[in-house]
Amino acid sequence: MRLLGFFMPKMPVSLVYMLQSVEYDPWGFVSWLKELPNLRRIMYRRTLHFTKKAKALVLFTYTIWSALLLVAVLLAVVDNYVFAAAIVLLSPLVCVIALFIAVLIARVFITGPREKKLIAASEKKFAVHPAIKIAVAGSYGKTTMKELLATVLAEGKQVAATPGNLNVPISHARWLNRLEGNEEVLIIEYGEGAPGDVARFAHTTHPNIGVITGLAPAHLDRYPSLHAAGDDIFSLADYLGDSNTYVNGDSVAAQDFIKSEQNVYTEKGIGDWNIQDVQVGYEGIKFVMQRGDDILELHSELLGRHQIGPLAAVASIALKVGLTRDQVEAGIAKTKPFEHRLQPRPLNGAWILDDTYNGNIDGIRAGLALLKELPANRKVYVTPGLVDQGVETGPVHREMGRLIAAANPDQVVLMQNSAASLIRAGLEEAGYQGGVLVEADPLQFYTNLEHFVAAGDLVLMQNDWTDNYR
Amino acid sequence: MNKPTVAVIFGSRSAEHDVSIVTALASVIKPLELSKQYNVVPVYIAKDGRWFSDPKLKDIQLFSSGAIDEFMRKSKPVALEFGKGLKLIQSGGMRNRSTTIDIVFPATHGTYGEDGTLMGVLEMANVPFVGCDVAASAIAMDKVLSKQQAIANNILTPKFVYFTRHDFARQNGSLLNKIEKDLQYPLFVKPAHLGSSIGITRVMNRNELENAIEVALHYDSKALVEEGVSNLIEVTQPIIGNDNPQLAHLEQPLTQAEDFFDFDTKYMKGGKKGKGGAKTDSRGAQGYSKIPADLPTDLYEKAQSIAVEVYRAVGCSGIARIDMLIDSKSGQVYFNEINPMPGSLYSHNWNKAGVSNINLVTRLVELAIEKHAEKQKIATTFSTNYLKQF
Numbered sequence: 001m002r003l004l005g006f007f008m009p010k011m012p013v014s015l016v017y018m019l020q021s022v023e024y025d026p027w028g029f030v031s032w033l034k035e036l037p038n039l040r041r042i043m044y045r046r047t048l049h050f051t052k053k054a055k056a057l058v059l060f061t062y063t064i065w066s067a068l069l070l071v072a073v074l075l076a077v078v079d080n081y082v083f084a085a086a087i088v089l090l091s092p093l094v095c096v097i098a099l100f101i102a103v104l105i106a107r108v109f110i111t112g113p114r115e116k117k118l119i120a121a122s123e124k125k126f127a128v129h130p131a132i133k134i135a136v137a138g139s140y141g142k143t144t145m146k147e148l149l150a151t152v153l154a155e156g157k158q159v160a161a162t163p164g165n166l167n168v169p170i171s172h173a174r175w176l177n178r179l180e181g182n183e184e185v186l187i188i189e190y191g192e193g194a195p196g197d198v199a200r201f202a203h204t205t206h207p208n209i210g211v212i213t214g215l216a217p218a219h220l221d222r223y224p225s226l227h228a229a230g231d232d233i234f235s236l237a238d239y240l241g242d243s244n245t246y247v248n249g250d251s252v253a254a255q256d257f258i259k260s261e262q263n264v265y266t267e268k269g270i271g272d273w274n275i276q277d278v279q280v281g282y283e284g285i286k287f288v289m290q291r292g293d294d295i296l297e298l299h300s301e302l303l304g305r306h307q308i309g310p311l312a313a314v315a316s317i318a319l320k321v322g323l324t325r326d327q328v329e330a331g332i333a334k335t336k337p338f339e340h341r342l343q344p345r346p347l348n349g350a351w352i353l354d355d356t357y358n359g360n361i362d363g364i365r366a367g368l369a370l371l372k373e374l375p376a377n378r379k380v381y382v383t384p385g386l387v388d389q390g391v392e393t394g395p396v397h398r399e400m401g402r403l404i405a406a407a408n409p410d411q412v413v414l415m416q417n418s419a420a421s422l423i424r425a426g427l428e429e430a431g432y433q434g435g436v437l438v439e440a441d442p443l444q445f446y447t448n449l450e451h452f453v454a455a456g457d458l459v460l461m462q463n464d465w466t467d468n469y470r
Numbered sequence: 471m472n473k474p475t476v477a478v479i480f481g482s483r484s485a486e487h488d489v490s491i492v493t494a495l496a497s498v499i500k501p502l503e504l505s506k507q508y509n510v511v512p513v514y515i516a517k518d519g520r521w522f523s524d525p526k527l528k529d530i531q532l533f534s535s536g537a538i539d540e541f542m543r544k545s546k547p548v549a550l551e552f553g554k555g556l557k558l559i560q561s562g563g564m565r566n567r568s569t570t571i572d573i574v575f576p577a578t579h580g581t582y583g584e585d586g587t588l589m590g591v592l593e594m595a596n597v598p599f600v601g602c603d604v605a606a607s608a609i610a611m612d613k614v615l616s617k618q619q620a621i622a623n624n625i626l627t628p629k630f631v632y633f634t635r636h637d638f639a640r641q642n643g644s645l646l647n648k649i650e651k652d653l654q655y656p657l658f659v660k661p662a663h664l665g666s667s668i669g670i671t672r673v674m675n676r677n678e679l680e681n682a683i684e685v686a687l688h689y690d691s692k693a694l695v696e697e698g699v700s701n702l703i704e705v706t707q708p709i710i711g712n713d714n715p716q717l718a719h720l721e722q723p724l725t726q727a728e729d730f731f732d733f734d735t736k737y738m739k740g741g742k743k744g745k746g747g748a749k750t751d752s753r754g755a756q757g758y759s760k761i762p763a764d765l766p767t768d769l770y771e772k773a774q775s776i777a778v779e780v781y782r783a784v785g786c787s788g789i790a791r792i793d794m795l796i797d798s799k800s801g802q803v804y805f806n807e808i809n810p811m812p813g814s815l816y817s818h819n820w821n822k823a824g825v826s827n828i829n830l831v832t833r834l835v836e837l838a839i840e841k842h843a844e845k846q847k848i849a850t851t852f853s854t855n856y857l858k859q860f
Binding site (some may be wrong): 453456 | 500504505643820821822824825826827828
């Protein structure tokens, strides 16, 4: 039945959607195709974004397909039905191969060389740019840290930060070209994806300060192990020196890499600064940072105790680059939850915490700690599980199950996929007694959430499970 | 294990046919299906009284687009079979298709449904069903009977006069005289059996009164005229439960003294323009109500207590909504009317009371099963030698 999808009229659109979903990586495209996806349902959650590149590829595929079908018709006209049928049957395969070759050729001969040139030019521009350059690296929390730094430092400095999640050298280069040149602080997010990436990014962007937001299993399809990912991320400290490196001390997996000479931030403080009088609620967090007689009274709309460490790091960096205490307090007060990152929204009198951009076990731990801490009549935890966990998939999901059980929500909602049984195993190991619902159709569940909740409920939704995972 | 099958019946020969479709599709079928505890079978009773059952009937587009007419032209109606429970029989091809129904969720409003007629069919079939039984439904849907029941239980209700179409045709002038003698303007003229405030008119003089009675008797064969309550605060109390009623919040529709909580205010998007303190919300009553009602605690509790008294006096079970009128100066609470199948189950209020849509419908199904099980304990037949004498 799945093969039938390759013969439907919108097959070329579906194939290009797949390519777009894997960022036009030809090998990612092939590995998805190996799973023989159902093309009729592949654009269920999202649809193709018709960029110029996507339009060209769709047109290219339709042209090839039409040509093949035309040949088949001509063969049928001259009574060569066997060849005609063979061409019709093989035409989708030919389209797939043609698309793969087209994308591969473009990458090797056109986009690849062009990007190399741009990146090389950016290295020279970064080297001479007078701004303080702050690099943000880590398996998770990078975008949040970058936005926090940008929000707070903007209280006293001219700041520019890499936009969205454009965090690879070619995006850094294009972004740098758009800058005015009068910036006082540049914040650069590093999106590591394979061994050696972070060191390479550092040599290109020449940072003065680095923030390592945490280490957790992510992209383990390309890193041989979690330790290898840690080696890569912590190569930033090798480049900058420990005193210029800020590290999230609450990250469990990062412990083996952390050195006391580094600026380690935790929810207890950073350096000589201690954290006191913490209040956590739906309206955000409040705490006091104290160092001797120095006191910072901080309030943020960010949710969760785990945000205290990053906020303390941001406050510390802000003071280091020359902001006043008042500017730091005002800047921290402007920090708000980011979209899909523990973002609260009311529904039928309930609170929905949208943490669907979270994709790591430390984020799971933090979200569940918040779920446990906040008051509610009924607590519901929703997750499809984590993707890109590689060899850690089994242990990570069982650990998730145990963490969920420890937070003890009234109801757990899982999605019918390969992670569900692993999470259930973890829940059972930890003796979870609440209700477990396994949803076959995540989209239906998310769009009908209003039927599941009532006033006083708290629903935490974590992680995302995109179309290219099962 | 097989999931029980719940038939959701909606539509019917009623002025509230369309409201029933929305209640069934949005507030009953959707959450029942999302609960994953039941197979849900939609049963649509057309305006001409034919019964249809098809999964396509779960889609509101079928009704909103008008495609329902084409659907009915092409589809065969279902028949009902009693015996061991209720079966829907769909004729077709070589043999009929039969669907056994374990529980029925009537989502009908008004005549030929909410008024007890449908419940009679379901009681004959001996199938558990959600909501009030035949007697309670019939009393609740007759504003005169429900007021008489309230009076018999020492529950205050505004003074009223009632009459049939025949009475009015025969003694028009004298009836109007009697109304004007016994009651004081402003008066409310109401059809006795319709819900959703259809056909209700507020009148200030004899001319308006006569016209309003004609309107009410256009919709119904029985009508009543009742006195308005001074210093009015309208409230409504949703209740679920059998022997142990559970209350949602007391709700206060935001209408003004010269206005009342009518069909437009309840159901139409945007409600009544410029009236009732309407804000931006367009979700019918939800956008025009205070939940919970803004009342002193003692008055709030008094109204809730009276609502429970009415619920019990009428013999309600499953679900109902009790409407009351409060004189804010005297603190008197008057029973107004009772609605045995509130539109959309009043789920917006239950949500605020901490009951989700799914929990509401699944609880109602549980209550139906409990009530049915209780009823099975009652002996309905016994053996005699009576026939042997013939």
